[in-house]
Amino acid sequence: MQTVLDDFNKRAKEITDYVVFIRNLENQNIKISKENHGTKIDTELLKTLKATAYLLIYNLIESTMRLAIEYIFNDIKTKNVSFDNLRQELKTLIWQNIKNKSADKLTNNIINVGKDIIHASFDSSKLFSGNVDAKEIKETAKKFGFSYQTNNIHTRGGSDLLSIKTHRNNLAHGWESFNDVGKNATGENLIEISERVIEYLRQILENIDQYLANEEYLESNVER
Secondary structure (H helix, E strand, O other), X not given: OHHHHHHHHHHHHHHHHHHHHHHHHHOOOOOEEEOOEEEOOOHHHHHHHHHHHHXXXXXXXHHHHHHXXXXXXXXXXXXXXXXXXXXXXXXXXXXXXXXXXXXXXXXXXXXXXXXXXXXXXXXXXXXXXXXXXXXXXXXXXXXXXXXXXXXXXXXXXXXXXXXXXXXXXXXXXXXXXXXXXXXXXXXXXXXXXXXXHHXXXXXXXXXXXXXXXXXXXXXXXXXX
């Protein structure tokens, strides 16, 4: 899990540095310079920079969740867990994933059905695709059995993720311009949003870490 946390911390710092940079530009605490001549940044460019912050934050959200889910499957594989011993929610998820696999591919990849079927059902490329918000994370948590609860005082329950996802998708599909997305954002607001999102994801990762440490993917460790 440390590799997931290291990647998360690296990306989170990049975002923090970026939004602080935007705030400083906005407040004219720093200027773009060339050959010792300071120049005020164009207001239209500043809007684009602000909109780009939403892309960076969304990238953190999706990459963090993808890596965390990959790690769960890898942990199960490393510990040689049998399908029969998995909690009911995971069994259901695996059967659903298997439906989308070709029989030939499954036959080639499975030797020990009880163990190989778990990893054979997993496809990281189909985990998320521009659709990650707090609701999606909650649904994912239910499928695996880890907690989605966070400290709402510091995270607002991940409510910021919906607007970030919406801005990201609108930009990606050309439904909104960078100018449109960035014009109503402020550097200070972007800092506040990024701090809440980072804390939300950090607490979700802590939940997953506890889930793995307690081997809560096993039916025998589930309190019903």
